[in-house]
Amino acid sequence: MAIDKKTVEYVAHLARIELQDKELEKLSSQLHDILGFIDKLSELDTKDVLPTSHILPINNVLRNDQPGQSLTPAKALENAPSSEGNFFTVPKVIE
Amino acid sequence: MEFEPVIGLEVHLHLKTKTKAFCGCSTEFGGQPNSQVCPVCLGFPGTLPVLNKVALEYAIKAGLALNCTVNKFTKFDRKNYFYPDLPKDYQISQYDFPVSSNGFLEIDIDGKIKRIGITRAHLEEDAGKLIHKDSVSLVDFNRTGIALLEIVSMPEINSPQEAYEYLTGLKSILKYLGVSDCDMEKGSLRCDANVSIRPKGTIPLGVKAELKNMNSFKAVRDALEYEIERQAKCLEAGEKIIQETRLWDEKQGCSVVMRTKEGAQDYRYFPEPDLTTFIIDSGLIDEIRKSIPELPREKYQRFIKEYGLSIYDAKLLVLIREDADFAESCMQTYANNDKKLIVNWLNGALLSEANARNCQLCQLGIKAQDLVELVNFVERQEISNLSAKTVLTQMIETKKGPAEIIKEKNLSQISDTGALDGFIEEAIKENEKSVADYKAGKENALMFLVGQVMKKSKGKANPKTAQELIKRRLENA
Ligand SMILES: [Zn+2]
Numbered sequence: 359m360a361i362d363k364k365t366v367e368y369v370a371h372l373a374r375i376e377l378q379d380k381e382l383e384k385l386s387s388q389l390h391d392i393l394g395f396i397d398k399l400s401e402l403d404t405k406d407v408l409p410t411s412h413i414l415p416i417n418n419v420l421r422n423d424q425p426g427q428s429l430t431p432a433k434a435l436e437n438a439p440s441s442e443g444n445f446f447t448v449p450k451v452i453e
Numbered sequence: 454m455e456f457e458p459v460i461g462l463e464v465h466l467h468l469k470t471k472t473k474a475f476c477g478c479s480t481e482f483g484g485q486p487n488s489q490v491c492p493v494c495l496g497f498p499g500t501l502p503v504l505n506k507v508a509l510e511y512a513i514k515a516g517l518a519l520n521c522t523v524n525k526f527t528k529f530d531r532k533n534y535f536y537p538d539l540p541k542d543y544q545i546s547q548y549d550f551p552v553s554s555n556g557f558l559e560i561d562i563d564g565k566i567k568r569i570g571i572t573r574a575h576l577e578e579d580a581g582k583l584i585h586k587d588s589v590s591l592v593d594f595n596r597t598g599i600a601l602l603e604i605v606s607m608p609e610i611n612s613p614q615e616a617y618e619y620l621t622g623l624k625s626i627l628k629y630l631g632v633s634d635c636d637m638e639k640g641s642l643r644c645d646a647n648v649s650i651r652p653k654g655t656i657p658l659g660v661k662a663e664l665k666n667m668n669s670f671k672a673v674r675d676a677l678e679y680e681i682e683r684q685a686k687c688l689e690a691g692e693k694i695i696q697e698t699r700l701w702d703e704k705q706g707c708s709v710v711m712r713t714k715e716g717a718q719d720y721r722y723f724p725e726p727d728l729t730t731f732i733i734d735s736g737l738i739d740e741i742r743k744s745i746p747e748l749p750r751e752k753y754q755r756f757i758k759e760y761g762l763s764i765y766d767a768k769l770l771v772l773i774r775e776d777a778d779f780a781e782s783c784m785q786t787y788a789n790n791d792k793k794l795i796v797n798w799l800n801g802a803l804l805s806e807a808n809a810r811n812c813q814l815c816q817l818g819i820k821a822q823d824l825v826e827l828v829n830f831v832e833r834q835e836i837s838n839l840s841a842k843t844v845l846t847q848m849i850e851t852k853k854g855p856a857e858i859i860k861e862k863n864l865s866q867i868s869d870t871g872a873l874d875g876f877i878e879e880a881i882k883e884n885e886k887s888v889a890d891y892k893a894g895k896e897n898a899l900m901f902l903v904g905q906v907m908k909k910s911k912g913k914a915n916p917k918t919a920q921e922l923i924k925r926r927l928e929n930a
Contacts, residue, residue, distance in 0.1 A: 372719060374535060411528045411550075411730045419729040423470050423507040426477020431487040434495065434594075444486040445584070445591035448537040452585055 361390040454689070456650040458681045459658055460610035462673075464623060466602045466633045467579065467641035468511045474578045474600035475502030475545065475728075482639050486593040494598035496541030501727050504529075508576060508600035509552070511632040513733065514741050515602055516553025516574045518626050518748060523553045523738050529576070529725040534718070537592055538581040546603075548722040551575035552733075558606075558626070559750060560618040561768070569619050570607030577601050596640070602633075608647065608658065613677035620644060620670045621772075625749045629774045637669055644673055649694070650684045659684070660694040664708060666701045676701040676708060683708075752777055760784050760792045769800050779815040786825045795828055802842050806849055817849050827855040839912055840864040866915045870922060873906065873914055877923055880905040891927055899923060 366386050370377045377385065431444040440447045473480060476493035492500045516523050530548035556571035581597040583590050604623065610616050624635045624642065635642040644667060649659035664680055667673045680699065687694050699708040747755070749771045756767040756777075770780045780799050787795040799814065803824070807814050827844055830836045836844065836859055847858045859865055867873055880902050881888055890898035899920065906919045 372533075372721065411724050412726065412728075414729065416729050417732045419503060420506040420509065421477075421503040423472050423505050424477060425472050425479050426491070428478045428489050428491050429495075431485060434487045434490045440589075442589065442591060444488070445593060446487070447589040447591055449590070450585060450588060451537055451583065451590050 361386050361393060365389075455653045456681070456685050456688070457653045458611055458613075458648060458650050458677070459608045459661075460613075460616050460677060461608035461647040462606045462610065462616060462619060463645045463647070464604045464606075464620070465579075465643045465645075466515075466604065466627065466635065468508050468600040468602055469631065469633050469641075470505050470507045470511065470600055472505060473598040474505050474508050474576065475598055478595075478598065480599050482641075484595055486591075487595065489595040490597070494540070495594060502545065504728060504731075505600060509731070510737075510741060511600075511630075512552040512574065512576045512602050513738065514630055514745060515604070515627060515632050516556065517738070517742055518630055518745055519553075519556040519558060519571050519574060519604070519623075521553035521556030521571060521574055523733060524550060525733055526550055526730065527552050527733060528730040529728045530722045531725050532577075532720045532722055534720060536580070537590060538583050538594075538597070540581070540594060540597060544578060544580065545725055545728070546577035546722075547575035558619060558622055560615060560622050561764075562612075562615055562618060567615065569609050569615070572605045572607055574602055574604045577603055613674040613681070616646065616677055617670055617674045620673060622749070624670075625772050629746055629748055644670075646673060646677060648677055648680050648684075650681055650688070659688075660696050662694070662696070663698045664701060665698060665711065668703065672701060672703050675703075675706065679707060746774070749774075749777075756781075760796075762792065762796060766796050766800055769804075770796070773813055773815075776814040779821065782821040783824055786821045787828065789832075794832065795825065798824065798828055802845055806845065810849075818852060819845075819848055823848060823854050830855060830859065834866060834915055834917070835859075836864050836866050837912060837916070840866070864913065867910055867913050867918075870918070873910070873919055873922055876906045876909040876914065877919070877926055879909060880923070881926065888927060899927075 363382050363386050366377070366382050366389060370382075435441045435444070435446065438446050467480070468474075470480060472478060473494055476491050478489045478491050478494055481489065493502055513523050527547065528550045529545050531543040532546045532548070533543045535542055551573040552575055554571075554573040556574070557568045558571060559566050559568055561567075579596050579599040579601050581592055581594040583592055585591075606619065610619055627633050627635050633641060637643070646664040646667070647661045648664060649661035651657065651659045662680060662684070664673075664676050667676050679701075684694055698711040700711050701708045752771045753767045756762045756770060757764065762770070771777045780796075783795055783799060784792050789795075803814055803817065803819070807817055810817070824845075827841055827848070830844075831838055831841045840859075843862070844855050844858050844864060847853065847862070848855060851858070853861075884902060884905060887898040887901050891902070902923050903916055903920045906914050906923065907916060910919075
């Protein structure tokens with residue numbers, strides 16, 4: 359699979375990462391190599407193998423519907439870059 | 454050209470669990486902002502979500518009631534996107550193995566039963582609430598992580614009214630199950646609609662618009678009507694319909710474009726590694742199936758069959774489970790085989806009282822026994838229909854039985870000839886013209902005189918007795 363600059367730009371945008379032109383080129387070739395390496399897997403016959411949904415061989419881990427301890431608003435906001443009263447604040451998202 | 458609308462509905466439902474889907478925070482509505490949050494639902498690094506057992510059971514229960522196949526294997530996936538109401542930058546949802554799929558819901562439309570397919574019902578978590586101020590947006594994460602059931606219909610709804618019936622039917626079932634409050638005002642039920650139109654009789658689907666921000670079932674119906682008309686005007690003017698999301702503005706009665714989707718959004722779903730997968734064994738499914746009560750449509754059919762109700766009456770009575778139970782105990786207590794009279798009271802006077810108080814029938818605090826007793830008073834013509842309504846209001850307000858109120862308020866109807874004679878003589882004396890009219894063959898004049906007697910007796914005269922007595926008196930005069 360060919361990874362061009364455009365694909366890397368797209369993926370970088372999805373991850374909200376800003377990349378310089380030089381980085382784009384470097385990452386394109388690196389990603390290309392990585393995918394090529396992973397492509398080796400397609401040499402295997404996986405016709406009778408189910409897709410893996412989880413790597414641990416356990417199922418049905420559930421909890422009871424019992425209330426636990428929540429944080430106080432003050433504690434919850436302790437690491438917030440910005441807040442107002444009991445709210446977190448973010449740059450306005452609609453005009 | 455005549456167009457046919459094609460509508461699909463997506464309903465998001467808060468499940469009525471005590472705690473959130475993946476952590477022990479309370480789901481209580483109306484708490485102080487950010488007082489029901491913890492490291493798990495705030496998405497702090499190093500925390501692990503664990504699925505709420507009751508949320509899974511409720512999802513299965515809803516799936517069964519919607520005639521879905523409950524899948525033997527189910528798992529969760531991450532839906533990745535950035536938005537300030539989503540602290541983890543992904544939503545835990547279900548992609549390729551939902552809890553249940555392939556169901557249907559039956560609605561009544563134009564006197565026929567129509568089946569609307571249900572593609573899937575899957576579990577996911579809710580996002581937080583944003584409040585937009587002048588320069589910033591405030592974020593409250595109390596709602597973040599509350600278990601949601603997303604119920605997706607097939608694009609098989611063909612009119613705004615069908616959409617309305619589908620939603621009403623869905624809500625009724627879900628409330629019977631007790632898995633959700635289904636309260637649109639509190640946001641525990643939200644509905645988005647996909648709508649496109651195509652020339653009637655053709656198969657290919659047109660370009661669809663997604664409608665959001667409808668706050669009631671009526672708003673969904675209005676928004677769909679508006680959108681169908683808008684699209685038809687577009688096509689007739691030779692314009693192309695653009696795939697877009699539109700927000701319904703209830704006050705203005707129109708929708709506005711939110712944002713144009715350029716291609717499909719890339720959510721990069723992948724299996725949620727922090728949760729295990731789930732094997733749903735048939736024992737659990739059977740157990741949950743047994744806990745499902747008689748559902749509204751079954752009850753509706755039984756009411757028609759067992760009590761001889763009309764379609765209209767039966768439909769109205771089964772909408773809310775507790776009310777249906779109350780109505781049934783009234784119908785059973787009422788000895789007459791023909792249930793029409795008691796049902797008229799339930800769907801008439803009682804329903805108006807409930808609507809006026811913004812509550813349900815069963816919340817009026819009236820005992821089935823007492824309502825039946827009141828109706829019996831009317832049947833025996835011991836009180837007039839009008840007085841009975843006053844008694845009903847009194848019953849609700851004072852919690853007293855009908856007999857006591859009738860006695861206290863002296864509402865017994867006067868059927869006693871002697872007691873009525875005085876009123877009749879007065880009415881005849883004061884209305885010589887009506888008397889003459891009646892004698893000249895005008896039947897209406899008689900009813901006028903009866904009305905006068907009713908007035909003089911303060912509504913207590915038995916109108917039938919009064920009419921007979923006046924007639925006899927005039928004919929013998
Ligand atoms: Zn939490």
